[in-house]
Amino acid sequence: MGILYRYIAKIWLRLLALCLSGFVGIYLVIDLIEKIPRFLRAGGATGDILQYFVWKLPEMVSRTATFSVLMATLLTLGLLSRDSEIIALRSCGVSLFKIALPMLTLGIAASILLLINSELVLPYSYSQTELIENVKIKKKSDHVTFKRNNIWFRSASMILQARLFEPKTRTLSGVVVWNVDGSMNPISRIDANTAIYREGRWILNSTTQRNFQTVAGYAPHSAKMMELNLNLKIEDLQVLDSDADNMSIRKLKEYAENLKRGGYEAYRYLTLMHTKIAAPFAALIMVILGIPFALRNRRSGGIAMGIGASIGISFAYFVVNAVLLSYGRSGVLPPVVAAWGANFLFMLSGIWMAMTVEG
Secondary structure (H helix, E strand, C coil), rough: HHHHHHHHHHHHHHHHHHHHHHHHHHHHHHHHHHHHHHHHHCCCCCHHHHHHHHHHHHHHHHHHHCCCCCEEEEHHHHHHHCCCHHHHHCCCCHHHHHHHHHHHHHHHHHHHHHHHHHHHHHHHHHHHHHHHHHHHHHCCCEEEEEEEEEEEEEECCCCEEEEEEEECCEEEEEECCCCECCCCEEEEEEEEEEEECCCCCCEEEEEEEECCCCCCCCCEEEEEEECCCCCCCCCHCCCCHCCHHHCHHHHHHHHHHHHHHCCCHHHHHHHHHHHHHHHHHHHHHHHHHHHHHHHHHHHHHHHHHHHHHHHHHHHHHHHHHHHHHHHHCCCCCCCHHHHHHHHHHHHHHHHHHHCCCCC
């Protein structure tokens, strides 16, 4: 590792730390303004509120890292151009590839770290924030738990287990409902093929009920349909959609396979699964795109150009990626194409720009 490599890498890392801390700080302030009043009204303790925001940091880093990497790349080359260091390096025979190599290497490292954060750190940190918010701060006794594709819900004397949930049709499949006494001894059990949420009520279909407190045993009683008085809101079950960024790739894959086995379309979750893999590598794509963009405009380089270009490129990437993902979730595009499409298009743009940069 030469002196030039370390010099450029040091500038890039310093700017990345500055950008990332700034964006995480902005994210944190907005989150504080939004949630602290609600937490205080719910009677949350100061220590619990502090823990909540500490566990929220991995999510904040994940959401701001790509933009920070792009801005760090543009600012690094902008500062080198402003001080005529790139011109001096080129006059000494240093190729543009050698100038860009430290940032490309660090971009790969950043993508790998973001992937590890997404797969290993985020699911755990998200479960901790949910625990703190719902149990410690809001003091909720009813809860929904997703584990190994099973959905568990407990409310007073009733426990529900379901194999999977399809939000599009608001349907639970493979439903088992237990009624228990104060000592958690089973009183009765209801098995149902599906449970559909209609007008604020859960309707069980193709049910079999067993009562364990009858003298003559627990002969099953079947019914085509029955209503279940359960305090489970549909919003509680849509956690998979709204917080999919905080779930592991393995869980998304298993859930999608379960949906397909149950006869449901799994485009939404397969797209989310591939997005979990593709999203961290957007950091590397931003480096690939940012380097030739900055070098093509090195005469007008500087902080203002770096910030402006970062905003423009990030906005364009966000729009293209959002459109492709919407097509993937609806089944218009294959999930792999939808998840990786924006990365591929912007990488091609970066390569084309690199080929047109004057040597």
